[in-house]
Amino acid sequence: MPSVTEHLDLTTDVCPMTVVRTRLALEDMAAGALLEVRLLEGESLDNVAAYCLEDGHGIVAREALGGRTWRLVVRRGDDD
Template identity: 45%
Template sequence: MDDTQSNERIDITDYICPMTFVKTKLKLEKMDPGEILEVKLCEGEPLSNLPRSVEQDGHKVLAIEKEEGRYHKVIIERC
Protein backbone atom coordinates (compact mmCIF):
# COMPACT_ATOMS: atom_id res chain seq x y z
CA MET A 1 0.00 0.00 0.00
CA ASP A 2 3.00 2.26 -0.55
CA ASP A 3 1.08 4.37 -3.09
CA THR A 4 -1.39 5.66 -0.46
CA GLN A 5 -0.36 8.90 1.21
CA SER A 6 -1.53 9.27 4.77
CA ASN A 7 -2.86 12.62 5.96
CA GLU A 8 -2.06 11.85 9.60
CA ARG A 9 0.10 9.41 11.55
CA ILE A 10 -0.13 8.12 15.10
CA ASP A 11 2.21 5.83 17.04
CA ILE A 12 0.36 3.81 19.68
CA THR A 13 3.10 1.26 20.35
CA ASP A 14 3.36 2.38 23.99
CA TYR A 15 -0.34 1.76 24.69
CA ILE A 16 -2.39 -1.34 25.47
CA CYS A 17 -6.06 -2.07 24.78
CA PRO A 18 -8.44 -0.32 25.12
CA MET A 19 -6.25 2.82 24.93
CA THR A 20 -5.04 1.81 21.46
CA PHE A 21 -8.59 2.21 20.16
CA VAL A 22 -9.29 5.33 22.25
CA LYS A 23 -6.20 7.14 20.88
CA THR A 24 -7.04 6.08 17.32
CA LYS A 25 -10.71 7.07 17.65
CA LEU A 26 -9.80 10.52 19.02
CA LYS A 27 -7.39 11.09 16.12
CA LEU A 28 -9.99 9.98 13.55
CA GLU A 29 -12.61 12.31 15.05
CA LYS A 30 -10.34 15.29 14.26
CA MET A 31 -9.99 14.23 10.62
CA ASP A 32 -12.26 14.86 7.63
CA PRO A 33 -14.07 12.01 5.82
CA GLY A 34 -11.84 10.50 3.13
CA GLU A 35 -8.60 11.36 4.92
CA ILE A 36 -6.12 8.57 5.63
CA LEU A 37 -4.66 7.72 9.04
CA GLU A 38 -1.54 5.58 9.42
CA VAL A 39 -1.40 3.83 12.80
CA LYS A 40 1.78 2.16 14.07
CA LEU A 41 1.06 -0.52 16.67
CA CYS A 42 2.41 -3.70 18.22
CA GLU A 43 1.44 -7.21 17.22
CA GLY A 44 -0.84 -9.22 19.46
CA GLU A 45 -4.01 -7.85 21.04
CA PRO A 46 -3.75 -4.32 19.55
CA LEU A 47 -3.30 -5.73 16.04
CA SER A 48 -6.19 -8.17 16.37
CA ASN A 49 -8.58 -5.69 18.03
CA LEU A 50 -7.93 -2.29 16.45
CA PRO A 51 -8.89 -3.06 12.82
CA ARG A 52 -12.15 -4.70 13.93
CA SER A 53 -12.97 -1.84 16.31
CA VAL A 54 -12.42 0.95 13.76
CA GLU A 55 -14.53 -0.90 11.18
CA GLN A 56 -17.31 -1.33 13.74
CA ASP A 57 -17.01 2.42 14.31
CA GLY A 58 -17.75 2.97 10.59
CA HIS A 59 -14.27 3.51 9.13
CA LYS A 60 -12.47 1.49 6.44
CA VAL A 61 -9.24 -0.45 6.98
CA LEU A 62 -7.33 -0.13 3.71
CA ALA A 63 -4.27 -2.22 4.63
CA ILE A 64 -2.36 -3.91 7.40
CA GLU A 65 1.38 -4.01 6.79
CA LYS A 66 4.16 -5.76 8.70
CA GLU A 67 6.99 -3.50 9.77
CA GLU A 68 10.35 -4.26 11.35
CA GLY A 69 10.30 -6.32 14.54
CA ARG A 70 6.98 -6.71 16.31
CA TYR A 71 5.40 -3.63 14.76
CA HIS A 72 2.65 -3.25 12.18
CA LYS A 73 1.06 -0.38 10.32
CA VAL A 74 -2.71 -0.13 9.87
CA ILE A 75 -3.94 2.23 7.16
CA ILE A 76 -7.44 3.58 7.89
CA GLU A 77 -9.75 5.76 5.81
CA ARG A 78 -11.91 8.12 7.87
CA CYS A 79 -15.54 7.62 6.85
Template identity: 45%
Template sequence: MNSIDPPQGTDNATSNLADAHLDLRGTPCPINFVRTKLRLEQMSPGSLLEVWLDEGEPIEQVPDSLKMEGYELEALNEQDGFFSLLVRRPTKKS
Protein backbone atom coordinates in the same frame (compact mmCIF):
# COMPACT_ATOMS: atom_id res chain seq x y z
CA MET B 1 6.43 9.29 22.98
CA ASN B 2 4.56 11.82 25.06
CA SER B 3 1.42 10.10 26.32
CA ILE B 4 -0.55 13.36 26.36
CA ASP B 5 0.29 14.56 22.85
CA PRO B 6 0.95 11.62 20.52
CA PRO B 7 2.61 12.40 17.18
CA GLN B 8 0.23 14.11 14.77
CA GLY B 9 2.41 14.56 11.69
CA THR B 10 3.67 12.21 9.03
CA ASP B 11 7.40 12.85 9.55
CA ASN B 12 8.25 9.23 10.40
CA ALA B 13 5.34 7.54 8.64
CA THR B 14 5.90 4.41 6.58
CA SER B 15 3.26 5.49 4.05
CA ASN B 16 3.45 8.71 2.06
CA LEU B 17 -0.30 8.35 1.33
CA ALA B 18 -1.42 9.07 4.90
CA ASP B 19 -2.66 12.51 5.92
CA ALA B 20 -1.59 11.90 9.54
CA HIS B 21 0.41 9.42 11.58
CA LEU B 22 -0.16 8.03 15.08
CA ASP B 23 2.54 5.96 16.82
CA LEU B 24 0.79 3.79 19.43
CA ARG B 25 3.55 1.27 19.99
CA GLY B 26 3.65 0.45 23.69
CA THR B 27 0.07 1.65 24.21
CA PRO B 28 -2.23 -1.00 25.75
CA CYS B 29 -5.76 -1.94 24.72
CA PRO B 30 -8.29 -0.34 24.77
CA ILE B 31 -6.41 2.98 25.02
CA ASN B 32 -4.87 2.51 21.56
CA PHE B 33 -8.35 2.11 20.02
CA VAL B 34 -9.67 5.17 21.88
CA ARG B 35 -6.72 7.31 20.74
CA THR B 36 -7.11 6.11 17.15
CA LYS B 37 -10.81 6.89 17.12
CA LEU B 38 -10.28 10.35 18.69
CA ARG B 39 -7.60 11.19 16.10
CA LEU B 40 -9.84 10.07 13.25
CA GLU B 41 -12.69 12.23 14.57
CA GLN B 42 -10.35 15.26 14.46
CA MET B 43 -9.55 14.61 10.79
CA SER B 44 -11.53 15.70 7.74
CA PRO B 45 -13.93 13.18 6.20
CA GLY B 46 -12.08 11.02 3.69
CA SER B 47 -8.68 11.53 5.37
CA LEU B 48 -6.25 8.65 5.77
CA LEU B 49 -4.54 7.90 9.10
CA GLU B 50 -1.53 5.64 9.54
CA VAL B 51 -1.45 3.96 12.95
CA TRP B 52 1.49 1.98 14.32
CA LEU B 53 0.44 -0.89 16.58
CA ASP B 54 2.23 -3.64 18.48
CA GLU B 55 1.70 -7.29 17.67
CA GLY B 56 -0.61 -9.38 19.84
CA GLU B 57 -3.74 -7.89 21.36
CA PRO B 58 -3.38 -4.40 19.76
CA ILE B 59 -3.26 -5.68 16.18
CA GLU B 60 -5.94 -8.29 16.92
CA GLN B 61 -8.40 -5.85 18.55
CA VAL B 62 -7.95 -2.37 17.05
CA PRO B 63 -8.68 -3.16 13.36
CA ASP B 64 -11.83 -5.14 14.25
CA SER B 65 -13.05 -2.41 16.60
CA LEU B 66 -12.49 0.26 13.92
CA LYS B 67 -14.44 -1.78 11.35
CA MET B 68 -17.33 -2.16 13.80
CA GLU B 69 -17.34 1.64 14.21
CA GLY B 70 -17.65 2.14 10.44
CA TYR B 71 -14.07 3.06 9.55
CA GLU B 72 -12.52 1.77 6.32
CA LEU B 73 -9.29 -0.23 6.65
CA GLU B 74 -7.13 0.35 3.58
CA ALA B 75 -4.00 -1.63 4.43
CA LEU B 76 -2.28 -3.59 7.17
CA ASN B 77 1.45 -4.10 6.79
CA GLU B 78 3.91 -5.85 9.05
CA GLN B 79 6.99 -3.73 9.66
CA ASP B 80 10.12 -4.49 11.70
CA GLY B 81 8.60 -5.24 15.12
CA PHE B 82 5.22 -3.52 14.67
CA PHE B 83 2.26 -3.21 12.31
CA SER B 84 1.26 -0.24 10.16
CA LEU B 85 -2.50 0.16 9.74
CA LEU B 86 -3.99 2.58 7.22
CA VAL B 87 -7.52 3.60 8.16
CA ARG B 88 -9.76 6.10 6.37
CA ARG B 89 -12.35 8.29 7.99
CA PRO B 90 -15.64 7.80 6.15
CA THR B 91 -16.95 10.71 4.10
CA LYS B 92 -20.34 10.40 5.79
CA LYS B 93 -21.84 8.58 8.74
CA SER B 94 -23.81 5.44 7.94
Protein backbone atom coordinates in the same frame (compact mmCIF):
# COMPACT_ATOMS: atom_id res chain seq x y z
CA MET C 1 -5.95 7.83 -3.71
CA PRO C 2 -5.28 10.45 -1.03
CA SER C 3 -2.05 10.30 0.91
CA VAL C 4 -1.71 9.67 4.61
CA THR C 5 -2.17 12.93 6.54
CA GLU C 6 -2.17 11.77 10.15
CA HIS C 7 0.17 9.46 12.01
CA LEU C 8 -0.26 7.75 15.33
CA ASP C 9 2.40 5.69 17.10
CA LEU C 10 0.68 3.31 19.49
CA THR C 11 3.59 0.89 19.91
CA THR C 12 3.96 1.83 23.58
CA ASP C 13 0.19 1.83 24.31
CA VAL C 14 -1.89 -1.09 25.47
CA CYS C 15 -5.53 -1.99 25.07
CA PRO C 16 -7.94 -0.22 25.44
CA MET C 17 -5.98 3.06 25.15
CA THR C 18 -4.95 1.98 21.64
CA VAL C 19 -8.60 2.07 20.60
CA VAL C 20 -9.32 5.29 22.54
CA ARG C 21 -6.44 7.15 20.87
CA THR C 22 -7.36 5.83 17.43
CA ARG C 23 -10.95 6.95 17.92
CA LEU C 24 -9.89 10.43 19.06
CA ALA C 25 -7.50 10.81 16.11
CA LEU C 26 -10.15 9.77 13.59
CA GLU C 27 -12.74 12.07 15.13
CA ASP C 28 -10.72 15.14 14.21
CA MET C 29 -10.20 14.08 10.59
CA ALA C 30 -12.31 14.69 7.50
CA ALA C 31 -14.18 11.81 5.89
CA GLY C 32 -11.92 10.00 3.43
CA ALA C 33 -8.67 11.19 5.04
CA LEU C 34 -6.06 8.56 5.85
CA LEU C 35 -4.56 7.79 9.24
CA GLU C 36 -1.44 5.68 9.62
CA VAL C 37 -1.27 3.79 12.91
CA ARG C 38 1.77 1.87 14.12
CA LEU C 39 1.04 -0.73 16.72
CA LEU C 40 2.08 -4.11 18.06
CA GLU C 41 0.74 -7.37 16.71
CA GLY C 42 -1.72 -9.32 18.80
CA GLU C 43 -4.36 -7.65 20.93
CA SER C 44 -3.49 -4.07 19.91
CA LEU C 45 -3.57 -4.72 16.18
CA ASP C 46 -6.64 -6.97 16.35
CA ASN C 47 -8.70 -4.65 18.53
CA VAL C 48 -7.89 -1.42 16.67
CA ALA C 49 -8.63 -3.06 13.33
CA ALA C 50 -11.92 -4.47 14.65
CA TYR C 51 -12.90 -1.12 16.16
CA CYS C 52 -12.23 0.74 12.90
CA LEU C 53 -14.44 -1.60 10.90
CA GLU C 54 -17.21 -1.55 13.52
CA ASP C 55 -17.26 2.22 13.55
CA GLY C 56 -17.56 2.54 9.80
CA HIS C 57 -13.95 3.28 8.86
CA GLY C 58 -12.01 1.42 6.18
CA ILE C 59 -8.69 -0.38 6.44
CA VAL C 60 -6.70 0.24 3.27
CA ALA C 61 -3.36 -1.26 4.32
CA ARG C 62 -2.17 -3.68 6.97
CA GLU C 63 1.47 -4.66 6.82
CA ALA C 64 4.23 -6.00 9.07
CA LEU C 65 7.15 -3.64 9.57
CA GLY C 66 9.45 -6.11 11.27
CA GLY C 67 9.75 -7.14 14.87
CA ARG C 68 6.25 -7.10 16.34
CA THR C 69 5.33 -3.75 14.78
CA TRP C 70 2.59 -3.40 12.23
CA ARG C 71 1.36 -0.53 10.12
CA LEU C 72 -2.34 0.02 9.64
CA VAL C 73 -3.73 2.65 7.27
CA VAL C 74 -7.30 3.64 8.11
CA ARG C 75 -9.62 5.64 5.87
CA ARG C 76 -11.93 7.74 7.96
CA GLY C 77 -15.58 6.87 7.43
CA ASP C 78 -18.35 9.32 6.74
CA ASP C 79 -19.38 9.93 10.34
CA ASP C 80 -18.94 8.30 13.71
